Amino acid sequence: MSNQSALPRIVILGAGLGGTIAAFEIMEAVQGKAHVSVISDSERFSFLLSNPWVAIGWRTSDAVQVKLSPVFEKQKIAFTTPSGKRLHSAENRVKLNDGQSVAYDYLVIATGSDLAFDEITGLGLDGGYTVSVCKTAHAEDTAKAFESFCKDPGPIIVGAAPGASCFGPVYEFVMILDTELRRREIRDRVPITLVTPEPYVGRLGLDGVGDTKSVLESELRERHIKWTTNAKTTSVEPNMLHADEIGPDGAVCKTHDVPFKYAMMLPAFRGIPAIFGIEGLTSPRGFVLVDEYQRSKTFPNIFALGVCVAIPPTGPTPVPVGVPKTCFMIESMATAIAHNLESLVNG
């Protein structure tokens, strides 16, 4: 048996999609030559890709969550839940919210994003007027709001804030809402508008994927869903969303006041507070700057994967939009990090 205290310590911060996959792949890659541990802010893993389904009652939140400790225990991966309060990258330690610190030889950051609802007045569940599917707990609240809405329906807005990068759930949510409203036979009482900062429908943060522009436009038309593109949402008040439409020259070419009784708006993302503003580690928006090995450009013993990684936009757009970090991309990042750590622990 290996002497645990002499082994290099690999710590993974965050146990979402990227962090859990990375933990399993790293454990397998290092073959007992490193101690692997995970720090999470939650006892449970949330498969947040299913949140839109939770938000209209097609799934319960229990069905999309798994208790992590038994799973990690089986894989001999250490697991701790006081969340990371602050990374001290120059001292190779993560300070936890209970005051303790976890020291590491190698750190893998997989903390996803902080949701920037506060950047637009009236956006979000916390003191705002729009619902969210970003977290499973949000989706549970959104499902309750949807049930009340269906008793007295009216206009719906689904969309994304300026600077948003994750457009897949926007299109998914607007389509499943349409389907559910038809099933409930109230669709004719619900005008739906998609409000997006994308310059065209189906750009998806990537300048389109194949023929997504025409496919999604046609699908929205068939479902009688209207849309506003180049929309810079400026504020939301009860039952009304205000947005400027930005022209190619960057000037406001039209203003929109869109009424709603129920609105789901994806916010822009930024880095989480525990890593935000660490010089050399993160971009001005708080995302981790990595090289082609998924390794920090400043701290060679720090790797990062998933939504917390800085990726520049694919090109200029009248309203800023980010690049999505999708599952396939995240899995590839996890595999790359596992192989790189394998090489490092093997000298």
Ligand SMILES: Cc1cc2nc3c(=O)[nH]c(=O)nc-3n(C[C@H](O)[C@H](O)[C@H](O)COP(=O)(O)OP(=O)(O)OC[C@H]3O[C@@H](n4cnc5c(N)ncnc54)[C@H](O)[C@@H]3O)c2cc1C
């Ligand atoms: C609603 C929704 C649907 C999506 N659907 C798809 C899809 O269908 N297909 C696709 O390819 N992509 C999809 N994505 C995009 C992407 O695949 C997911 O966002 C994915 O979960 C990102 O994984 P991640 O590990 O980077 O971040 P997350 O899964 O968000 O994981 C980050 C984890 O870190 C934890 N954490 C944060 N701060 C701390 C801290 N201080 N200490 C400890 N832990 C912390 C968080 O609680 C979380 O558990 C979707 C995204 C959303 C929001």
